[in-house]
Amino acid sequence: MSHGSIIKIPFGPQHPALKEPVNFLFEVDGETVVNVKPRIGYNHRGIEKAFELRTYTRNIYLAERICGICSDAHTTCYTQAIEELLGVEAPLRARYIRVIIAELERIQSHALWLGLVAHEIGFDTLFMYIWRDRETILDIFEMISGNRIHYAMNTIGGVRRDIHAAMMPKIKKGLDLMEKRVKYYLDVVQTEQTILKRATGVGILKPKDAVDLCAVGPILRASGIKNDVRADDPYAAYNEIPFNVITCDGCDILSRIMVRLEEMLEGVEIARHALDSMPEGVIRVRVPMKVPQGEVVSRVEAPRGELIHYAKSNGTTKPERYKVRSPTLGNIPALCKMLLGGYVADIPIVLAGIDPCFACMDRMAFIDTKKNRKWVLTMPQLRRKYKRKCMQK
Amino acid sequence: MGLFKWAQTKSPWIIHFNTGGCNGCDIELVAALTPRFDLERFGILLEGSPRHADILVVTGPVTLQVKDRLVRVYEQMPEPKHVIAIGTCAISGAPFNECYNVHGGIDTVLPVDAYVPGCPPKPEAIIDGIVKLIQKTKESEGNGKGK
Numbered sequence: 001m002s003h004g005s006i007i008k009i010p011f012g013p014q015h016p017a018l019k020e021p022v023n024f025l026f027e028v029d030g031e032t033v034v035n036v037k038p039r040i041g042y043n044h045r046g047i048e049k050a051f052e053l054r055t056y057t058r059n060i061y062l063a064e065r066i067c068g069i070c071s072d073a074h075t076t077c078y079t080q081a082i083e084e085l086l087g088v089e090a091p092l093r094a095r096y097i098r099v100i101i102a103e104l105e106r107i108q109s110h111a112l113w114l115g116l117v118a119h120e121i122g123f124d125t126l127f128m129y130i131w132r133d134r135e136t137i138l139d140i141f142e143m144i145s146g147n148r149i150h151y152a153m154n155t156i157g158g159v160r161r162d163i164h165a166a167m168m169p170k171i172k173k174g175l176d177l178m179e180k181r182v183k184y185y186l187d188v189v190q191t192e193q194t195i196l197k198r199a200t201g202v203g204i205l206k207p208k209d210a211v212d213l214c215a216v217g218p219i220l221r222a223s224g225i226k227n228d229v230r231a232d233d234p235y236a237a238y239n240e241i242p243f244n245v246i247t248c249d250g251c252d253i254l255s256r257i258m259v260r261l262e263e264m265l266e267g268v269e270i271a272r273h274a275l276d277s278m279p280e281g282v283i284r285v286r287v288p289m290k291v292p293q294g295e296v297v298s299r300v301e302a303p304r305g306e307l308i309h310y311a312k313s314n315g316t317t318k319p320e321r322y323k324v325r326s327p328t329l330g331n332i333p334a335l336c337k338m339l340l341g342g343y344v345a346d347i348p349i350v351l352a353g354i355d356p357c358f359a360c361m362d363r364m365a366f367i368d369t370k371k372n373r374k375w376v377l378t379m380p381q382l383r384r385k386y387k388r389k390c391m392q393k
Numbered sequence: 394m395g396l397f398k399w400a401q402t403k404s405p406w407i408i409h410f411n412t413g414g415c416n417g418c419d420i421e422l423v424a425a426l427t428p429r430f431d432l433e434r435f436g437i438l439l440e441g442s443p444r445h446a447d448i449l450v451v452t453g454p455v456t457l458q459v460k461d462r463l464v465r466v467y468e469q470m471p472e473p474k475h476v477i478a479i480g481t482c483a484i485s486g487a488p489f490n491e492c493y494n495v496h497g498g499i500d501t502v503l504p505v506d507a508y509v510p511g512c513p514p515k516p517e518a519i520i521d522g523i524v525k526l527i528q529k530t531k532e533s534e535g536n537g538k539g540k
Contacts, residue, residue: 041458042413042456042458042459042462043411043413043414043453043456043459044413044456044458044494045413045454045456045489045492045494045495046489046492046493046494046495047489047492049492049493050488050489050491050492053491061488062488065415065417065488065489065512066415067415067416068414068415068416068417068418068419068420068513069416069417069420071415071417112420115427127427128427128428131423131424131427131428131429132427132428132429134424135424135429138424148421148513148515149417149420149421149513150417150512150513
Protein backbone atom coordinates (compact mmCIF):
# COMPACT_ATOMS: atom_id res chain seq x y z
CA MET A 1 0.00 0.00 0.00
CA SER A 2 1.55 3.27 -1.06
CA HIS A 3 1.34 6.31 1.14
CA GLY A 4 2.80 8.59 -1.46
CA SER A 5 5.68 9.97 0.56
CA ILE A 6 9.10 8.46 1.02
CA ILE A 7 10.41 8.44 4.58
CA LYS A 8 14.10 8.08 5.41
CA ILE A 9 15.15 6.01 8.42
CA PRO A 10 18.75 6.13 9.61
CA PHE A 11 19.85 2.98 11.49
CA GLY A 12 22.71 2.87 13.94
CA PRO A 13 25.59 3.21 14.61
CA GLN A 14 24.72 2.71 18.28
CA HIS A 15 22.89 -0.55 18.96
CA PRO A 16 21.79 -2.86 21.73
CA ALA A 17 22.84 -6.47 22.07
CA LEU A 18 26.47 -6.76 20.97
CA LYS A 19 27.44 -6.31 17.31
CA GLU A 20 29.61 -3.75 15.72
CA PRO A 21 28.63 -0.22 14.80
CA VAL A 22 27.26 0.16 11.29
CA ASN A 23 24.82 2.57 9.74
CA PHE A 24 22.00 1.96 7.27
CA LEU A 25 19.77 4.56 5.67
CA PHE A 26 16.40 3.11 4.77
CA GLU A 27 13.87 4.82 2.55
CA VAL A 28 10.39 3.57 3.32
CA ASP A 29 7.06 4.08 1.68
CA GLY A 30 4.45 3.37 4.33
CA GLU A 31 5.56 0.04 5.77
CA THR A 32 7.58 -1.05 2.75
CA VAL A 33 11.33 -0.59 2.36
CA VAL A 34 12.06 0.90 -1.07
CA ASN A 35 15.76 1.70 -0.81
CA VAL A 36 18.72 0.73 1.38
CA LYS A 37 22.03 2.54 1.68
CA PRO A 38 24.62 0.82 3.88
CA ARG A 39 27.37 2.90 5.43
CA ILE A 40 30.22 0.88 6.84
CA GLY A 41 33.59 1.77 8.27
CA TYR A 42 32.87 2.43 11.94
CA ASN A 43 34.99 -0.56 12.77
CA HIS A 44 37.82 0.28 10.41
CA ARG A 45 41.05 0.09 12.39
CA GLY A 46 43.57 -0.19 9.57
CA ILE A 47 44.50 -3.81 10.18
CA GLU A 48 45.83 -4.39 6.66
CA LYS A 49 48.34 -1.59 7.08
CA ALA A 50 49.22 -2.90 10.54
CA PHE A 51 50.03 -6.27 8.96
CA GLU A 52 52.76 -4.61 6.93
CA LEU A 53 54.38 -3.12 10.03
CA ARG A 54 54.65 -6.35 12.03
CA THR A 55 56.60 -9.54 11.55
CA TYR A 56 54.93 -12.72 10.32
CA THR A 57 54.89 -14.21 13.82
CA ARG A 58 53.31 -11.15 15.40
CA ASN A 59 50.73 -11.05 12.63
CA ILE A 60 49.20 -14.32 13.85
CA TYR A 61 48.15 -12.42 16.95
CA LEU A 62 46.72 -9.62 14.82
CA ALA A 63 44.90 -11.98 12.43
CA GLU A 64 43.18 -13.56 15.39
CA ARG A 65 41.85 -10.17 16.43
CA ILE A 66 40.17 -9.34 13.13
CA CYS A 67 37.07 -11.01 14.50
CA GLY A 68 36.29 -12.43 17.91
CA ILE A 69 33.66 -14.92 16.76
CA CYS A 70 35.52 -16.56 13.87
CA SER A 71 39.05 -15.90 15.12
CA ASP A 72 40.24 -19.39 14.25
CA ALA A 73 39.11 -19.07 10.63
CA HIS A 74 41.25 -15.96 10.24
CA THR A 75 44.39 -17.52 11.69
CA THR A 76 43.88 -20.70 9.67
CA CYS A 77 43.62 -18.61 6.53
CA TYR A 78 46.64 -16.53 7.48
CA THR A 79 48.90 -19.43 8.42
CA GLN A 80 47.90 -21.37 5.31
CA ALA A 81 48.85 -18.41 3.13
CA ILE A 82 52.25 -17.99 4.78
CA GLU A 83 52.91 -21.75 4.77
CA GLU A 84 52.30 -21.78 1.03
CA LEU A 85 54.73 -18.88 0.55
CA LEU A 86 57.32 -20.74 2.64
CA GLY A 87 56.68 -23.99 0.78
CA VAL A 88 56.04 -25.97 3.96
CA GLU A 89 53.03 -28.03 4.91
CA ALA A 90 51.66 -28.44 8.40
CA PRO A 91 51.88 -32.02 9.78
CA LEU A 92 48.76 -34.14 9.31
CA ARG A 93 47.96 -34.19 13.03
CA ALA A 94 48.09 -30.39 13.10
CA ARG A 95 45.71 -30.24 10.16
CA TYR A 96 43.27 -32.56 11.94
CA ILE A 97 43.43 -30.36 15.03
CA ARG A 98 42.68 -27.35 12.82
CA VAL A 99 39.58 -29.11 11.52
CA ILE A 100 38.40 -29.96 15.04
CA ILE A 101 38.86 -26.39 16.25
CA ALA A 102 37.23 -24.98 13.10
CA GLU A 103 34.17 -27.18 13.52
CA LEU A 104 33.83 -26.44 17.23
CA GLU A 105 34.05 -22.78 16.34
CA ARG A 106 31.36 -23.19 13.68
CA ILE A 107 29.08 -24.84 16.24
CA GLN A 108 29.52 -22.06 18.80
CA SER A 109 29.21 -19.33 16.16
CA HIS A 110 25.99 -20.74 14.72
CA ALA A 111 24.62 -21.24 18.25
CA LEU A 112 25.42 -17.62 19.05
CA TRP A 113 23.75 -16.50 15.83
CA LEU A 114 20.59 -18.54 16.41
CA GLY A 115 20.33 -17.08 19.90
CA LEU A 116 20.52 -13.57 18.47
CA VAL A 117 17.90 -14.34 15.82
CA ALA A 118 15.61 -15.63 18.56
CA HIS A 119 16.27 -12.41 20.49
CA GLU A 120 15.45 -10.25 17.46
CA ILE A 121 12.05 -11.87 17.05
CA GLY A 122 11.36 -11.46 20.75
CA PHE A 123 11.78 -15.15 21.64
CA ASP A 124 14.17 -14.60 24.54
CA THR A 125 13.58 -18.03 26.09
CA LEU A 126 15.21 -19.69 23.09
CA PHE A 127 18.02 -17.12 23.20
CA MET A 128 18.84 -18.00 26.82
CA TYR A 129 18.54 -21.77 26.17
CA ILE A 130 20.95 -21.71 23.26
CA TRP A 131 23.48 -19.49 24.97
CA ARG A 132 23.46 -21.83 27.94
CA ASP A 133 24.25 -24.79 25.68
CA ARG A 134 26.90 -22.78 23.86
CA GLU A 135 28.91 -22.66 27.08
CA THR A 136 29.59 -26.39 26.64
CA ILE A 137 31.68 -25.67 23.56
CA LEU A 138 33.40 -22.72 25.25
CA ASP A 139 34.37 -25.02 28.14
CA ILE A 140 35.98 -27.39 25.63
CA PHE A 141 37.89 -24.48 24.12
CA GLU A 142 39.05 -23.39 27.54
CA MET A 143 40.29 -26.89 28.27
CA ILE A 144 42.16 -27.22 24.97
CA SER A 145 43.60 -23.73 24.58
CA GLY A 146 43.16 -21.94 27.90
CA ASN A 147 40.91 -19.24 26.49
CA ARG A 148 37.24 -19.07 25.65
CA ILE A 149 37.29 -16.74 22.67
CA HIS A 150 40.74 -16.22 21.15
CA TYR A 151 42.17 -19.74 21.18
CA ALA A 152 45.57 -18.91 19.63
CA MET A 153 45.81 -22.46 18.30
CA ASN A 154 47.34 -21.85 14.88
CA THR A 155 50.90 -20.97 14.16
CA ILE A 156 52.90 -20.93 10.95
CA GLY A 157 53.79 -24.57 10.36
CA GLY A 158 51.17 -26.25 12.53
CA VAL A 159 49.29 -25.73 15.78
CA ARG A 160 50.54 -24.63 19.17
CA ARG A 161 48.65 -27.04 21.40
CA ASP A 162 47.91 -30.73 21.11
CA ILE A 163 44.62 -32.44 21.90
CA HIS A 164 45.62 -35.12 24.41
CA ALA A 165 43.88 -38.44 24.98
CA ALA A 166 42.84 -37.23 28.43
CA MET A 167 40.75 -34.47 26.83
CA MET A 168 38.85 -36.81 24.52
CA PRO A 169 36.08 -37.95 26.93
CA LYS A 170 35.10 -34.38 27.81
CA ILE A 171 35.11 -33.25 24.17
CA LYS A 172 32.99 -36.24 23.12
CA LYS A 173 30.58 -35.74 25.98
CA GLY A 174 30.21 -32.09 24.99
CA LEU A 175 29.59 -33.05 21.37
CA ASP A 176 26.95 -35.59 22.40
CA LEU A 177 25.18 -32.96 24.45
CA MET A 178 25.30 -30.45 21.60
CA GLU A 179 23.93 -33.03 19.17
CA LYS A 180 21.00 -33.76 21.45
CA ARG A 181 20.24 -30.07 21.96
CA VAL A 182 20.57 -29.13 18.28
CA LYS A 183 18.14 -31.90 17.33
CA TYR A 184 15.74 -30.45 19.87
CA TYR A 185 16.13 -26.95 18.40
CA LEU A 186 15.59 -28.32 14.90
CA ASP A 187 12.27 -29.62 16.14
CA VAL A 188 11.47 -26.31 17.87
CA VAL A 189 12.10 -24.08 14.84
CA GLN A 190 9.94 -26.26 12.62
CA THR A 191 6.96 -26.45 14.93
CA GLU A 192 7.02 -23.28 17.04
CA GLN A 193 4.62 -20.65 15.64
CA THR A 194 6.64 -17.77 17.15
CA ILE A 195 9.46 -18.61 14.78
CA LEU A 196 7.46 -19.83 11.80
CA LYS A 197 5.34 -16.66 11.65
CA ARG A 198 8.34 -14.38 11.73
CA ALA A 199 10.77 -16.38 9.60
CA THR A 200 8.79 -17.96 6.77
CA GLY A 201 8.85 -16.01 3.52
CA VAL A 202 10.83 -13.13 5.07
CA GLY A 203 14.03 -11.75 3.54
CA ILE A 204 13.73 -13.65 0.28
CA LEU A 205 16.91 -14.04 -1.78
CA LYS A 206 16.35 -15.89 -5.07
CA PRO A 207 19.11 -18.30 -6.19
CA LYS A 208 19.87 -16.12 -9.24
CA ASP A 209 20.22 -12.98 -7.11
CA ALA A 210 22.37 -14.85 -4.60
CA VAL A 211 24.83 -15.77 -7.35
CA ASP A 212 24.70 -12.38 -9.09
CA LEU A 213 25.31 -10.49 -5.85
CA CYS A 214 28.10 -12.84 -4.75
CA ALA A 215 26.49 -13.98 -1.51
CA VAL A 216 28.61 -16.43 0.47
CA GLY A 217 28.28 -19.13 3.08
CA PRO A 218 25.01 -20.18 4.73
CA ILE A 219 23.13 -17.36 2.92
CA LEU A 220 24.08 -18.82 -0.45
CA ARG A 221 23.39 -22.37 0.70
CA ALA A 222 19.98 -21.36 2.07
CA SER A 223 19.14 -20.20 -1.47
CA GLY A 224 19.77 -23.71 -2.74
CA ILE A 225 23.28 -23.19 -4.17
CA LYS A 226 25.77 -25.87 -3.21
CA ASN A 227 28.92 -23.95 -2.43
CA ASP A 228 31.38 -24.65 0.36
CA VAL A 229 35.12 -24.06 0.32
CA ARG A 230 35.59 -27.10 2.54
CA ALA A 231 34.24 -29.29 -0.26
CA ASP A 232 35.18 -27.28 -3.36
CA ASP A 233 38.77 -26.47 -2.46
CA PRO A 234 39.62 -28.64 0.57
CA TYR A 235 42.14 -27.24 3.03
CA ALA A 236 43.52 -28.60 6.34
CA ALA A 237 42.29 -32.22 6.55
CA TYR A 238 38.86 -31.74 4.96
CA ASN A 239 39.81 -33.90 1.96
CA GLU A 240 40.09 -36.91 4.29
CA ILE A 241 36.84 -36.42 6.14
CA PRO A 242 33.47 -37.30 4.61
CA PHE A 243 30.76 -34.68 5.12
CA ASN A 244 27.68 -33.26 3.40
CA VAL A 245 27.25 -29.71 2.15
CA ILE A 246 23.93 -28.61 3.60
CA THR A 247 21.56 -26.70 1.35
CA CYS A 248 17.96 -25.60 1.65
CA ASP A 249 15.87 -24.05 -1.09
CA GLY A 250 13.44 -21.94 0.90
CA CYS A 251 15.49 -18.75 0.29
CA ASP A 252 14.07 -17.16 3.47
CA ILE A 253 15.10 -16.68 7.10
CA LEU A 254 13.70 -20.08 8.09
CA SER A 255 15.98 -21.76 5.52
CA ARG A 256 18.96 -19.88 6.93
CA ILE A 257 18.09 -21.12 10.40
CA MET A 258 17.69 -24.67 9.09
CA VAL A 259 20.97 -24.59 7.15
CA ARG A 260 22.88 -23.39 10.19
CA LEU A 261 21.30 -25.92 12.54
CA GLU A 262 22.02 -28.78 10.12
CA GLU A 263 25.57 -27.49 9.77
CA MET A 264 25.94 -27.70 13.53
CA LEU A 265 24.95 -31.37 13.40
CA GLU A 266 27.34 -31.90 10.50
CA GLY A 267 30.04 -30.11 12.49
CA VAL A 268 29.53 -32.50 15.40
CA GLU A 269 29.98 -35.44 13.01
CA ILE A 270 33.11 -33.94 11.42
CA ALA A 271 34.67 -33.21 14.81
CA ARG A 272 33.90 -36.77 16.01
CA HIS A 273 35.36 -38.33 12.88
CA ALA A 274 38.48 -36.14 13.13
CA LEU A 275 38.95 -37.00 16.82
CA ASP A 276 38.76 -40.74 16.06
CA SER A 277 40.95 -40.78 12.95
CA MET A 278 43.55 -38.24 14.08
CA PRO A 279 47.02 -39.68 13.35
CA GLU A 280 49.86 -39.62 15.86
CA GLY A 281 52.85 -37.40 15.23
CA VAL A 282 54.31 -33.93 15.65
CA ILE A 283 51.99 -30.93 15.66
CA ARG A 284 54.28 -28.29 14.18
CA VAL A 285 57.35 -27.82 12.04
CA ARG A 286 59.87 -25.05 12.53
CA VAL A 287 59.87 -22.36 9.87
CA PRO A 288 62.37 -19.60 9.06
CA MET A 289 61.64 -15.96 9.96
CA LYS A 290 62.20 -14.68 6.43
CA VAL A 291 59.58 -15.50 3.84
CA PRO A 292 60.63 -15.78 0.17
CA GLN A 293 59.23 -13.42 -2.43
CA GLY A 294 55.81 -14.30 -3.80
CA GLU A 295 52.07 -13.82 -3.81
CA VAL A 296 49.36 -16.12 -2.50
CA VAL A 297 45.61 -16.30 -2.06
CA SER A 298 44.20 -18.48 0.69
CA ARG A 299 40.56 -19.49 1.19
CA VAL A 300 38.76 -20.83 4.23
CA GLU A 301 35.11 -21.54 4.95
CA ALA A 302 34.50 -19.41 8.03
CA PRO A 303 31.22 -19.90 9.94
CA ARG A 304 29.75 -17.01 7.95
CA GLY A 305 31.05 -17.98 4.54
CA GLU A 306 34.03 -17.83 2.28
CA LEU A 307 36.95 -15.95 3.76
CA ILE A 308 39.77 -14.82 1.48
CA HIS A 309 43.25 -13.70 2.53
CA TYR A 310 45.85 -12.39 0.10
CA ALA A 311 49.53 -11.98 0.98
CA LYS A 312 52.46 -10.53 -0.94
CA SER A 313 55.94 -11.01 0.43
CA ASN A 314 59.21 -9.36 -0.54
CA GLY A 315 61.77 -11.66 1.05
CA THR A 316 61.91 -9.90 4.43
CA THR A 317 60.36 -10.74 7.80
CA LYS A 318 57.32 -8.54 7.14
CA PRO A 319 54.66 -8.84 4.42
CA GLU A 320 54.63 -6.20 1.69
CA ARG A 321 50.86 -6.23 1.27
CA TYR A 322 48.08 -8.05 3.04
CA LYS A 323 44.40 -8.12 2.16
CA VAL A 324 41.42 -9.66 3.96
CA ARG A 325 38.00 -10.15 2.38
CA SER A 326 35.59 -11.16 5.11
CA PRO A 327 32.33 -13.00 4.39
CA THR A 328 30.12 -10.26 5.83
CA LEU A 329 31.33 -7.80 3.22
CA GLY A 330 30.37 -10.28 0.51
CA ASN A 331 26.88 -10.54 1.95
CA ILE A 332 26.04 -6.84 2.16
CA PRO A 333 24.77 -6.44 -1.45
CA ALA A 334 22.63 -9.54 -0.94
CA LEU A 335 21.36 -8.10 2.33
CA CYS A 336 20.21 -4.90 0.57
CA LYS A 337 18.33 -7.05 -1.93
CA MET A 338 16.64 -9.05 0.86
CA LEU A 339 15.46 -5.90 2.62
CA LEU A 340 13.92 -4.30 -0.48
CA GLY A 341 10.16 -4.71 -0.58
CA GLY A 342 10.07 -6.04 2.99
CA TYR A 343 8.33 -4.55 6.01
CA VAL A 344 10.01 -2.09 8.36
CA ALA A 345 9.27 -4.44 11.25
CA ASP A 346 11.17 -7.23 9.50
CA ILE A 347 14.39 -5.20 9.20
CA PRO A 348 15.90 -6.47 12.50
CA ILE A 349 15.36 -10.13 11.70
CA VAL A 350 16.58 -9.84 8.10
CA LEU A 351 19.69 -7.95 9.21
CA ALA A 352 20.32 -10.50 11.94
CA GLY A 353 19.66 -13.22 9.38
CA ILE A 354 22.84 -12.62 7.41
CA ASP A 355 25.19 -12.39 10.32
CA PRO A 356 25.24 -11.20 13.92
CA CYS A 357 27.83 -8.55 13.08
CA PHE A 358 25.21 -6.36 11.47
CA ALA A 359 22.08 -6.79 13.45
CA CYS A 360 22.73 -3.43 14.90
CA MET A 361 19.63 -1.53 15.49
CA ASP A 362 17.94 -0.41 18.58
CA ARG A 363 17.07 3.20 18.25
CA MET A 364 15.91 4.42 14.90
CA ALA A 365 14.83 7.90 14.00
CA PHE A 366 12.01 8.20 11.47
CA ILE A 367 12.19 11.34 9.37
CA ASP A 368 9.31 12.44 7.23
CA THR A 369 11.03 14.54 4.59
CA LYS A 370 7.85 16.26 3.44
CA LYS A 371 6.57 17.31 6.84
CA ASN A 372 10.07 17.59 8.33
CA ARG A 373 8.95 15.61 11.36
CA LYS A 374 11.29 13.33 13.33
CA TRP A 375 10.48 10.60 15.78
CA VAL A 376 12.25 7.67 17.34
CA LEU A 377 11.22 4.04 17.74
CA THR A 378 13.08 1.75 20.09
CA MET A 379 13.49 -1.94 19.54
CA PRO A 380 10.80 -2.99 22.07
CA GLN A 381 8.38 -0.55 20.43
CA LEU A 382 9.15 -2.09 17.07
CA ARG A 383 8.53 -5.55 18.46
CA ARG A 384 5.19 -4.46 19.92
CA LYS A 385 4.23 -2.84 16.64
CA TYR A 386 4.85 -6.07 14.79
CA LYS A 387 3.11 -8.19 17.41
CA ARG A 388 -0.05 -6.17 16.90
CA LYS A 389 0.19 -6.71 13.17
CA CYS A 390 0.60 -10.44 13.64
CA MET A 391 -2.55 -10.59 15.75
CA GLN A 392 -4.57 -8.74 13.14
CA LYS A 393 -3.63 -11.28 10.46
CA MET B 394 23.04 6.48 52.06
CA GLY B 395 20.75 8.80 50.16
CA LEU B 396 17.96 7.66 47.89
CA PHE B 397 19.94 8.41 44.70
CA LYS B 398 22.92 6.40 45.78
CA TRP B 399 20.75 3.54 46.96
CA ALA B 400 19.00 3.36 43.61
CA GLN B 401 22.30 3.48 41.72
CA THR B 402 23.92 0.66 43.64
CA LYS B 403 20.91 -1.65 43.67
CA SER B 404 20.06 -1.91 40.00
CA PRO B 405 22.48 -0.24 37.63
CA TRP B 406 21.36 -0.50 34.01
CA ILE B 407 24.10 -0.82 31.45
CA ILE B 408 24.39 0.17 27.84
CA HIS B 409 26.93 -1.48 25.61
CA PHE B 410 28.84 0.28 22.86
CA ASN B 411 31.41 -1.33 20.60
CA THR B 412 33.81 1.34 19.40
CA GLY B 413 35.60 -0.83 16.87
CA GLY B 414 36.53 -3.99 18.73
CA CYS B 415 36.72 -7.51 17.36
CA ASN B 416 33.45 -8.71 18.95
CA GLY B 417 35.26 -10.95 21.44
CA CYS B 418 34.56 -8.79 24.49
CA ASP B 419 31.04 -8.06 23.25
CA ILE B 420 30.19 -11.74 23.20
CA GLU B 421 31.64 -12.23 26.65
CA LEU B 422 29.54 -9.34 27.93
CA VAL B 423 26.40 -10.92 26.49
CA ALA B 424 27.52 -14.30 27.85
CA ALA B 425 27.68 -12.66 31.28
CA LEU B 426 23.98 -11.84 30.92
CA THR B 427 22.93 -15.37 29.93
CA PRO B 428 22.04 -18.27 32.27
CA ARG B 429 25.54 -19.57 33.16
CA PHE B 430 26.62 -16.27 34.71
CA ASP B 431 23.33 -14.37 34.89
CA LEU B 432 24.21 -10.77 35.68
CA GLU B 433 20.52 -9.94 35.83
CA ARG B 434 20.18 -11.56 39.24
CA PHE B 435 22.02 -8.51 40.60
CA GLY B 436 19.45 -6.20 39.01
CA ILE B 437 21.82 -5.36 36.18
CA LEU B 438 19.98 -5.01 32.92
CA LEU B 439 21.27 -4.43 29.40
CA GLU B 440 19.48 -1.39 28.03
CA GLY B 441 19.26 -0.33 24.41
CA SER B 442 18.90 3.39 24.83
CA PRO B 443 21.57 5.61 26.40
CA ARG B 444 18.81 7.68 28.00
CA HIS B 445 17.87 4.80 30.29
CA ALA B 446 21.37 3.69 31.26
CA ASP B 447 23.59 4.33 34.29
CA ILE B 448 26.75 2.59 33.13
CA LEU B 449 28.32 2.84 29.69
CA VAL B 450 30.20 -0.37 28.93
CA VAL B 451 32.69 0.22 26.14
CA THR B 452 34.61 -2.43 24.22
CA GLY B 453 37.23 -2.00 21.54
CA PRO B 454 39.72 0.72 20.59
CA VAL B 455 38.17 4.06 19.61
CA THR B 456 38.28 4.40 15.84
CA LEU B 457 38.26 7.87 14.31
CA GLN B 458 34.86 7.36 12.68
CA VAL B 459 33.20 6.21 15.88
CA LYS B 460 34.80 8.76 18.23
CA ASP B 461 32.17 11.49 17.88
CA ARG B 462 29.35 8.96 18.18
CA LEU B 463 30.82 7.60 21.40
CA VAL B 464 30.92 11.09 22.91
CA ARG B 465 27.34 11.67 21.76
CA VAL B 466 26.12 8.44 23.34
CA TYR B 467 27.86 9.44 26.58
CA GLU B 468 26.31 12.91 26.51
CA GLN B 469 22.84 11.45 26.05
CA MET B 470 23.11 9.48 29.27
CA PRO B 471 21.55 11.11 32.35
CA GLU B 472 23.69 12.03 35.35
CA PRO B 473 25.07 10.32 37.41
CA LYS B 474 26.84 8.08 34.93
CA HIS B 475 29.81 5.76 34.86
CA VAL B 476 32.04 4.27 32.18
CA ILE B 477 33.63 0.80 32.19
CA ALA B 478 36.34 -0.06 29.68
CA ILE B 479 36.28 -3.79 28.88
CA GLY B 480 39.26 -5.51 27.33
CA THR B 481 42.81 -4.55 26.48
CA CYS B 482 41.77 -2.61 23.37
CA ALA B 483 39.42 -0.38 25.34
CA ILE B 484 42.11 0.24 27.95
CA SER B 485 45.05 1.15 25.74
CA GLY B 486 44.16 0.46 22.12
CA ALA B 487 46.53 -2.49 21.90
CA PRO B 488 47.13 -4.33 19.60
CA PHE B 489 45.69 -1.68 17.30
CA ASN B 490 47.71 1.02 18.99
CA GLU B 491 49.76 2.08 16.00
CA CYS B 492 46.96 1.74 13.44
CA TYR B 493 46.27 4.92 11.47
CA ASN B 494 42.53 4.89 12.13
CA VAL B 495 42.66 4.25 15.85
CA HIS B 496 42.44 7.09 18.34
CA GLY B 497 43.52 5.04 21.35
CA GLY B 498 41.92 3.73 24.53
CA ILE B 499 38.58 4.91 25.88
CA ASP B 500 40.20 7.18 28.45
CA THR B 501 41.57 9.38 25.68
CA VAL B 502 37.96 10.37 24.97
CA LEU B 503 35.86 9.78 28.11
CA PRO B 504 36.50 9.64 31.87
CA VAL B 505 36.70 5.94 32.78
CA ASP B 506 35.65 4.63 36.21
CA ALA B 507 36.67 0.98 35.94
CA TYR B 508 38.98 -1.04 33.71
CA VAL B 509 38.59 -4.78 33.06
CA PRO B 510 41.74 -6.18 31.45
CA GLY B 511 41.89 -9.31 29.32
CA CYS B 512 41.67 -10.29 25.69
CA PRO B 513 38.83 -10.92 26.06
CA PRO B 514 38.10 -10.83 29.81
CA LYS B 515 36.04 -13.76 31.03
CA PRO B 516 32.46 -13.08 32.11
CA GLU B 517 33.55 -13.56 35.74
CA ALA B 518 36.02 -10.71 35.30
CA ILE B 519 33.35 -8.47 33.79
CA ILE B 520 31.01 -9.20 36.71
CA ASP B 521 33.86 -8.47 39.11
CA GLY B 522 34.52 -5.14 37.36
CA ILE B 523 30.90 -4.07 37.63
CA VAL B 524 30.69 -5.15 41.28
CA LYS B 525 33.86 -3.16 42.07
CA LEU B 526 32.37 -0.12 40.37
CA ILE B 527 29.22 -0.45 42.48
CA GLN B 528 31.41 -0.76 45.59
CA LYS B 529 33.29 2.38 44.57
CA THR B 530 30.03 4.28 44.11
CA LYS B 531 28.87 3.17 47.55
CA GLU B 532 32.02 4.36 49.22
CA SER B 533 32.24 7.63 47.30
CA GLU B 534 31.40 10.91 48.93
CA GLY B 535 28.36 13.02 48.09
CA ASN B 536 24.72 12.10 47.72
CA GLY B 537 25.08 10.33 44.37
CA LYS B 538 23.32 13.00 42.34
CA GLY B 539 26.36 13.51 40.14
CA LYS B 540 27.85 16.82 39.08
